[in-house]
Amino acid sequence: MKTRFPIRTGSSSIDNxxxxxxPPMIRNCQVSAERLAPLRECMVDSSGANKPGEWPGNFxxxxxxxxxxxxxARAGETIVHAHDPAELALCQRLANEAARIMAGTYLGMADExxxxxxxxxxTANVGAPVPPHMTESAVRTAFxxxxxxxAQLEIDPLKQAGKWWQRASGxxxxxxxxxxxxxxxxxxxxxAAQPELHAASFVGMSERGASSCIFPQMALAxxxxxxxxxxxxxxxxx
Numbered sequence: 001m002k003t004r005f006p007i008r009t010g011s012s013s014i015d016n017x018x019x020x021x022x023p024p025m026i027r028n029c030q031v032s033a034e035r036l037a038p039l040r041e042c043m044v045d046s047s048g049a050n051k052p053g054e055w056p057g058n059f060x061x062x063x064x065x066x067x068x069x070x071x072x073a074r075a076g077e078t079i080v081h082a083h084d085p086a087e088l089a090l091c092q093r094l095a096n097e098a099a100r101i102m103a104g105t106y107l108g109m110a111d112e113x114x115x116x117x118x119x120x121x122x123t124a125n126v127g128a129p130v131p132p133h134m135t136e137s138a139v140r141t142a143f144x145x146x147x148x149x150x151a152q153l154e155i156d157p158l159k160q161a162g163k164w165w166q167r168a169s170g171x172x173x174x175x176x177x178x179x180x181x182x183x184x185x186x187x188x189x190x191x192a193a194q195p196e197l198h199a200a201s202f203v204g205m206s207e208r209g210a211s212s213c214i215f216p217q218m219a220l221a222x223x224x225x226x227x228x229x230x231x232x233x234x235x236x237x238x
Contacts, residue, residue, distance in 0.1 A: 026088060027082060029068045095120055117233040131199065139203055151206070165202075168202075216234050
């Protein structure tokens with residue numbers, strides 16, 4: 001038996017067909033201020049000039065909205081939601097577990113403010129392609145075009161090596177903050193121990209031209225179904 005009914009997301013409706021309601025997909029995701037909150041600082045013109053356009057001085061489009069499933073898009077864009085409930089629950093659980101490890105720990109990394117990580121996930125639709133590696137293309141695709149086109153993504157394996165680790169560990173070492181260093185190492189160990197995750201990476205953003213002084217910094221991995229899961233934070237560098 002086929003059941004047909006319209007699902008409305010954004011500005012238009014989409015006719016969807018379910019075979020006996022199986023699999024029982026989540027299709028009624030709602031715009032969520034809670035899911036957008038950690039990103040808001042990266043959506044405003046950091047120069048304070050409030051120039052027009054989507055990226056007047058910011059890394060994420062001023063038109064960005066977030067849904068309860070974690071999907072990011074531009075306001076008014078039509079989005080198809082078809083999420084396995086178990087996958088959404090997995091994303092929520094993993095993101096919250098990672099956040100608990102870093103709770104109370106500042107990003108550091110020469111941040112000129114005091115930022116901490118927030119749980120972050122983008123739940124994939126059923127049947128979506130699963131990226132084998134964390135690449136700039138894969139990240140931009142998951143973020144659905146809201147990232148400033150000129151932003152340069154710096155992607156490194158989530159290991160105690162490389163430029164990102166020098167930034168992450170440098171401040172705790174300089175301050176003799178053993179608790180922060182333990183948290184960072186615990187986060188890396190946690191990602192490595194999750195059988196549902198692969199391609200764990202640290203994803204930072206810099207710029208090819210003068211724009212923003214608020215830089216997104218993320219610890220991310222893909223699930224076996226292609227969802228993006230981890231932590232989101234940002235730092236101020238002037």
